[in-house]
Amino acid sequence: MAKTNPREFIDQVRAETSKVTWPTRKETGVTTIMVMIMVFFAALFFLGADTVLSWIVGLVLGR
Numbered sequence: 536m537a538k539t540n541p542r543e544f545i546d547q548v549r550a551e552t553s554k555v556t557w558p559t560r561k562e563t564g565v566t567t568i569m570v571m572i573m574v575f576f577a578a579l580f581f582l583g584a585d586t587v588l589s590w591i592v593g594l595v596l597g598r
Contacts, residue, residue: 539547558566
């Protein structure tokens with residue numbers, strides 16, 4: 536594979552960057568809120584799963 540010089544590389548990066556569809560501020564905000572909500576529900580799920588499993592292990596080990 537042929538190496539490109541730094542100037543060609545920068546030109547190629549700029550050309551590819553101009554093709555990117557960047558999200559709007561509103562899209563970024565909505566996505567961030569949705570991620571936070573999903574993290575909250577995942578945390579609740581794993582808290583519940585951990586509690587149930589620790590209760591079961593406690594029963595099995597007789598604690």
